[in-house]
Amino acid sequence: xxxxxxxxxxxxxxxxxxxxxxxxxxxxxxxxxxxQSDGWIANTEFDKEFTPTAGQIxxxxxxxRIIPSEYNPELAKRISIRNGYLWDSKENANxxxxxxxxxxxxxxxxxxxxxxxxxxxxVAVASAxxxxxxxxxxxxxxxLERNLAKAKLRAMREDNELRQTxxxxxxxxxxIKGNRYGYEPxx
Numbered sequence: 697x698x699x700x701x702x703x704x705x706x707x708x709x710x711x712x713x714x715x716x717x718x719x720x721x722x723x724x725x726x727x728x729x730x731x732q733s734d735g736w737i738a739n740t741e742f743d744k745e746f747t748p749t750a751g752q753i754x755x756x757x758x759x760x761r762i763i764p765s766e767y768n769p770e771l772a773k774r775i776s777i778r779n780g781y782l783w784d785s786k787e788n789a790n791x792x793x794x795x796x797x798x799x800x801x802x803x804x805x806x807x808x809x810x811x812x813x814x815x816x817x818x819v820a821v822a823s824a825x826x827x828x829x830x831x832x833x834x835x836x837x838x839x840l841e842r843n844l845a846k847a848k849l850r851a852m853r854e855d856n857e858l859r860q861t862x863x864x865x866x867x868x869x870x871x872i873k874g875n876r877y878g879y880e881p882x883x
Contacts, residue, residue: 720826727822728807731814733760735802736851737858738810744801746782748793753782758804765798817851820844 732739743765746753755762755777762782764771774785782799783791807815824840 716830719829720822723826723829724819724822727825728818729760729804731818731821732804732810733802735761735800736810736814736855738814738855739803739805741801741803743798745796745798747796751792751794753793753797755780755782756803759801760804761802763800763802765800811851811854813847813850813854817844817847820847 739760746755757780759777762775762777764775771784776783776785778791781791782793782797784793807818810818820840820843824837824844827837827840
């Protein structure tokens, strides 16, 4: 990341330090979490069942987002993760669950386990943000933005190929043509 803005690379991470390398690492960590929370095929698990234990459903700290597996806009608005447990703000004010819940889960995957294209996209976004933070030249920023656009395109293409996405069956396409077959969750 540092090399992409003309800085020399470092041999060791400087987590939490006020140095340029420490700041770059902090930005990279933030962007990694932010981009992975969008949900890529590499970090999304569909129809995962969560069974309550003593009325509560524990949620791992590595889970970034949860989405009901079955199309249910009301439930999607109400559920959240609070203090490591699944929470339904309407029906379970006491945080007690009585049955198994199916969710689509988006988790934070270690950077070393994501695809090369997704990793390059995350680094490109972090590099552009670090560039703005350092207030370097306009030419450098334009080059980083161009590289970012290419990296995003490669990551999205790879993700769509792995998902085998039908571009005519996305929420955007259904909003234009109308959903003739009922509401199915986007996968």
